[in-house]
Amino acid sequence: MTRTVYVNGTYLPETEAKVSIFDRGFLMADGVYEVTxxxxxxxxxxxxxxxxxxRSLRELEMTCPLSADELLAMHRELVARNGIDQGMIYLQVTRGNPGDRSFLFPDxxxxxxxxxxxxxxxHLADAPAAKTxxxxxxIPDLRWSRVDIKTVQLLYPSMGKMAAKKAGVDDSWFTDEAGMVTEGTSNNAYIVKxxxxITRQLGxxxxHGITRAAVLRLATEAQFEIEERPFSPAEAQQADEAFATAASIFVMPVVEVDGMPVGTGKPGPVATRLREIYLEEMRKAAL
Structure with missing residues (x-):
């Protein structure tokens, strides 16, 4: 089935969707995105x-042509038109098409x-990977220093995914100059003791993961202790458990770091329980 997509106020078949070659999202990666x-x-x-x-728009001095209500209506319309029961919606906002290429922001x-x-x-909710x-x-974190802004500059995370694929594993965790874990290529990283x-503090x-915020809140309510600080790969290898969070994976157990098993080498009870709690609570609050 051909998807119906949204482009600047119009719903149309994906085969008919077009954006100008002068759009700054294409030429400059001058855009932000969200995945719900x-x-x-x-x-x-x-x-x-x-x-x-x-927040991302504000940090880049950008504006969105749609209001909050219009964005919600558009997301719901895409779900309805495409008959989505489980899946994701990708939204991207760029600075637009100034008519030519220039480093300066357009008017x-x-x-x-x-x-x-x-x-x-x-099978998003019951992904087989959550059981294994x-x-x-x-790998070294070579991204720009404002990764708290969710921009479309995703080349290095893509390279990280490819490095993981070549190594025969599922993902890469980035490490800073001190050798401490920052996060995964498209997810936040945690260990359990x-x-x-334990997870790196916001900065x-x-x-600033939306799933991260929800999981930490739910973990606190479930009487877990939260410690926000950096941790090293060696500390992760010696932890009881590890996991990652993102809108695309919810709470995903991590069972191996750099070839060494974490805990038993199988999904642990904390990650498994947090995934269950997260899915239960998010379904209750879904729009």
């Missing part, structure tokens, strides 16, 4: 994603470009 999960035909943590979108009168499309993933866990390698969940060096 869909479960049971409803949007998961939509307000959180839209609040982060506003504010140039409208931004808004595109969105769905991804149908029937991710294996990861670590006893009743403590400009990690994405």
């Amino acid at each position: 999960s869909v479960l049971d035909g409803k949007l998961i943590d939509f307000d959180g994603h839209m609040n982060r979108l506003k 504010a009168s140039v409208p931004g470009t808004v595109v969105a499309f769905t991804q149908n993933i029937p 866990g991710f294996r990861v390698i670590t 006893g009743n403590r969940i 400009s060096d990690i994405l």
Whole structure:
């Protein structure tokens, strides 16, 4: 089935969707994006994603042509038109098409470009990987220093995914100059020691994950202790458990780091329980 996508106010078949070659998202990676999960035909943590979108836009001095209500209506329309029960909606906002290539930002009168499309993933909630866990390698974090802004500059994370694929594992975790884990290529990273969940503190060096915020809140309510600080790959290897969070994987156990098993080498009870709690609570609050 041909997907229906959204481009600047119009719903149309994906085969007919077009954006100008002069769009700054194409020429300069001058754009931001959000990915919202869909479960049971409803949007998961939509307000959180839209609040982060506003922050990303503000940090780059950009504006979005659509209001919050219009964005919600558009997301729901895409879900309905494409018959999505489980999957994701990708939303991208760029600084638009100034008519030619220039490093300078265009005049504010140039409208931004808004595109969105769905991804149908029937087994998103019960992904087989959640039962086996991710294996990861670590690589140096060579991204720009404002990864807290969710921009479309994803070349290095893509290279990290490819490095993992070549190594025969599932993902890469980035490490800073001190050798401490920052985050995964498209997810936040955690380790578990006893009743403590350890994850890097918020800053400009990690994405302020919407799933991260929800999971830490739910973990606190479940009486886990949260410790926000950097950890090393060696500490991860010696932990009881490890896991990652993102809108595309929810809570994903990590069972191996750089070839060494974490804990038993199988998904542990903390990650497994947090995934269950997260899915249960997010489904209750879905829009």
